[in-house]
Amino acid sequence: MTSIGIFGSMGRMGQAISAALPEFGAQAAGGVDVGGDPAALARKADVIVDFSAPAALEAHLAAARAARTPIVVGTTGLAERHHRMIDAATAEIAVLQTGNTSLGIGLLAALVREAASRLGQDWDIEIVEMHHRNKADAPSGTALMLGTAAAEATGTTLAEAGVSGRAGLTGPRAAGTIGMASLRGGSVIGDHSVVFATEGERIELTHRADDRAIFAKGAIRAALWLAGREPGRYTMDQVLGV
Numbered sequence: 373m374t375s376i377g378i379f380g381s382m383g384r385m386g387q388a389i390s391a392a393l394p395e396f397g398a399q400a401a402g403g404v405d406v407g408g409d410p411a412a413l414a415r416k417a418d419v420i421v422d423f424s425a426p427a428a429l430e431a432h433l434a435a436a437r438a439a440r441t442p443i444v445v446g447t448t449g450l451a452e453r454h455h456r457m458i459d460a461a462t463a464e465i466a467v468l469q470t471g472n473t474s475l476g477i478g479l480l481a482a483l484v485r486e487a488a489s490r491l492g493q494d495w496d497i498e499i500v501e502m503h504h505r506n507k508a509d510a511p512s513g514t515a516l517m518l519g520t521a522a523a524e525a526t527g528t529t530l531a532e533a534g535v536s537g538r539a540g541l542t543g544p545r546a547a548g549t550i551g552m553a554s555l556r557g558g559s560v561i562g563d564h565s566v567v568f569a570t571e572g573e574r575i576e577l578t579h580r581a582d583d584r585a586i587f588a589k590g591a592i593r594a595a596l597w598l599a600g601r602e603p604g605r606y607t608m609d610q611v612l613g614v
């Protein structure tokens with residue numbers, strides 16, 4: 373039976389993952405949170421899932437590398453330096469980093485890619501996301517993923533085209549930009565809409581998460597798929613086959 377170590381085990385996602393493990397015939401190797409010993413858990417586990425905080429990523433990757441244990445990084449709010457840390461780790465261990473482990477978002481990203489590449493320059497792309505009041509980062513990791521999908525499909529990058537949180541005298545919308553807006557409130561698990569708008573018509577592609585279990589189950593599927601893999605960087609698309 374595959375044993376999964378959970379970094380961020382007492383958080384919302386950590387608890388949802390623990391609750392879903394029996395359904396997959398997998399077992400928890402244990403969990404760590406602030407003040408815990410990630411190195412000890414990494415040595416015990418066949419594979420790790422990390423749903424904690426960006427500030428913990430360096431120590432979590434170091435623990436996984438030292439133990440040669442594959443790791444699924446689901447934590448969002450990552451900066452460029454975190455992605456560099458992940459790239460460095462992939463030389464020694466298997467790493468799957470994703471802003472969203474659900475099947476629905478995997479498919480939505482594919483639909484966004486398709487729509488963005490077919491619609492052409494005259495269609496403006498805007499992304500709106502809403503999450504619960506306790507979410508720590510914005511835009512969401514998923515919004516950034518969807519923005520990246522749209523940017524790549526239109527021959528640019530999100531760093532170049534992304535515009536986050538407009539305010540004040542912004543003037544007319546610059547052509548080719550990808551807007552991102554973040555709403556926070558209540559207990560919303562995670563809603564994402566990608567809007568394609570042109571003169572006289574609009575297409576909206578929306579995913580709504582009603583239960584955190586969809587992320588937990590996707591994370592476990594990813595972990596079971598990643599366990600035993602060669603070092604390298606893997607994607608959720610490879611797990612989901614979308």
Ligand SMILES: NC(=O)C1=CN([C@@H]2O[C@H](COP(=O)(O)OP(=O)(O)OC[C@H]3O[C@@H](n4cnc5c(N)ncnc54)[C@H](OP(=O)(O)O)[C@@H]3O)[C@@H](O)[C@H]2O)C=CC1
Binds near residue numbers: 380448587
């Ligand atoms: N990829 C995906 O599909 C999804 C990603 N997420 C992302 O996962 C992350 C966690 O989300 P969620 O569970 O809602 O958040 P919570 O705040 O509920 O849980 C975070 C957990 O991580 C622990 N933690 C925080 N800082 C550290 C640290 N420095 N070292 C070790 N442990 C730490 C916390 O411990 P303590 O309580 O002691 O501070 C807590 O147990 C977020 O980045 C979120 O955006 C969420 C859902 C889906």
Ligand SMILES: O=C(O)C1=N[C@H](C(=O)O)C[C@H](O)C1
Binds near residue numbers: 471472513562
């Ligand atoms: O923090 C959350 O809750 C979620 N975070 C992920 C994100 O940043 O996109 C995924 C999901 O939307 C829930």
